[in-house]
Amino acid sequence: MTAMRITLGHLYPDLMSTYGDRGNVETIVCRCGWRGIATDVIELRLGDRIRADEIDLIVIGSGGEAQQAMVASDLAKTKGPGIRDAVEQGAAALAVGTGFELFGRFCQPGDGPELPGAGLFDAYTVRRRSALGGHYETPTEARADRAVGELLVRCGDALLAGFENHSGGTYLGPTAQPLGEVICGYGNCGDGREGVWLRNAVGTNLRGPCLPKNPLLADFLIRAALARRHAVADLLPLPDELEQAAHQAAVRRARQPVRSVASRAASIVLDRSVRRPGSATAPRRRTVGVRRGKGQPPDGHAASPANDGASERGLRSGRGR
């Protein structure tokens, strides 16, 4: 085998890595290394541009809400075109949590103006606190407005397991394909769908971080990155006993009937007026925060032509949709 090398662009490693997200990058680097594939990790910070032809795999993690606001316009303006081009050319991408939210078209935070997104996914996010306005006094109050707990997703014939901890409801546009179907947990907005899958790009609420205990997803991304750079998609199998044990343990936890206090709180129905100053397309009223409830996007958000010709092949085949 000739020396193979892929380039991983890690977006905002300092700001968007609150939830152990660097574990996803570490997983890619290790799993490549064990197969003799070198990984160049390029850290892309505020102000850095993305050269689409240079990057084979884009990773963005989940930062806090303040960090999300800090990077939003940089992501949309400086990096957005490069990200969209790279994915169009076949590059792989993984966007998690608040990073996933920003890969959509926009995100309405709890307070403050709407944040622009990178526009890769035909999706947008409304944070539930925006229905309440203002801040939380105590952690209990804050937790009640979040989906916190194990998240289990069926993706084709595979299961993906992880942990969710988010207060945003992410609504998919008509051209967006979900990553999978929620088996346990909340997912995008309680409509039974989780994440977005566009070509070789995956957006998801799965934290934990997700790649260490979902080696299938990690290898899907590696295979896609490798196919783009070297036109090969064969990966040596790795001994994954520890990873599979962690995966199965996560699946068992998710299937336990007792969910956390916090996630039960997330199922409280909040039906308040949504205050969205300055938005002409603001829905007047919406039911938010219902587990397995209605997840219809409000009117006024037309589809963007982001997703053309999604194939139905799954994670295992090495080609995205």
Place this chain on the structure above:
Amino acid sequence: MLAEVMQAAGVHPILNHEGSNQLPGLTSTLLARSGPSGRLPADERAIGLFEVDEGSMPTILPQIARPHAVVITNIFRDQLDRYLEPDFVTGMLERVLRKLPAETTLVLNADDPRLAYLAAELKNPRLYFGIADTAHDRAGPDPSSDSPRCPRCGGELVYGCVFYAQLGHWRCGGCGLSRPAPHVEAAKVELLGAVSSRLQLTSPTGETVLGVPFPGLYNAYNALAAVAAAIGCQLPDSACLAIEHCTPGSFRMERVVVAGHDVYLVLAKNANGFTEVLRALLKDGQPKRMMLGLNDCAGKQPDTSWIWDADFGSLRGAVPAAVVSGNRSADLAVRLKYAAGLACTDAATELTVEPDPVRAFQFALGGTPAGDPLWVVSTSVVLRQLRRWLRRQGYAGQPWRDQPGAAS
């Protein structure tokens, strides 16, 4: 440590223990000290010394009428599933501090950019503590830092020196805001093996050498906080030397002798805790046998993603055998595989996964050469289960004194 100082100064601290640092625990602490009338016995020299869980600050602090001082040591990522992000905790603490009487002294870590200017507009007296000794510079950002921004302008911070996580000699590259000059400062920190340290202290009243019977920079910060708090409470600084006589609190390097082995029980419950405990233990370069534990509290703290923010690099080559335990041992094992190259075929560490803490302990002890110590570093549930078993076996007779001075 502060309780020990108070005792030496002749005041009588009424304190709660770690684990009872929320409202119910604090209430029961006070009730246990009260007489049948429900009042605390009259004692002019009594002082309340409460360790308060950060999430309970909004409910507990307003109930204390005139606190002498509020000590905050750091704001790290911890229990994201309960307390959300550090920015939320920071904002919550600021709102709590704004309700304090103006004479309450704020004792704050100057080296933590999240803390130094907490509620900066308040007129309350501030006492800063910090470390000056740049010999402990990590020479670069710590992977376990979550990179807070400037508390004033949100700009990027630059560091002249990083001790660990976000703690160090910081300055804002944007507006120039910088670490305030500490009132209580460690000019020199000598880390003495895996069990203790020695500080050269500078304080408003002079210079002194302080022995700290606990390892690591994190305990140096704890000692500095205790000294600063004692000054904030107008205790004589000679009393601070009493810190040398502290005994380890529950699971704070608690030692139990089992079958001729010294067994140390060490609590590590967040990314920075795990990182610093391991660095402190392994700094002397001596190979160590370890049992590492990770558990979640069912329904309470299910998120263990923080293990990916902890730096396990210090284990590489320093631990010939490790046993991984706890109900999340599978996650920890994967973390170690990816972090330290442990669990790979050519790895220098023999890794064993055994979720049951007692069986894991027996296995780890059996593999430890005669007379060698065993270090158990873990989150709390594994340690509690293990100690319960050790007590039943008659080993942990007097694990820690239920007296002032025990809570370090």
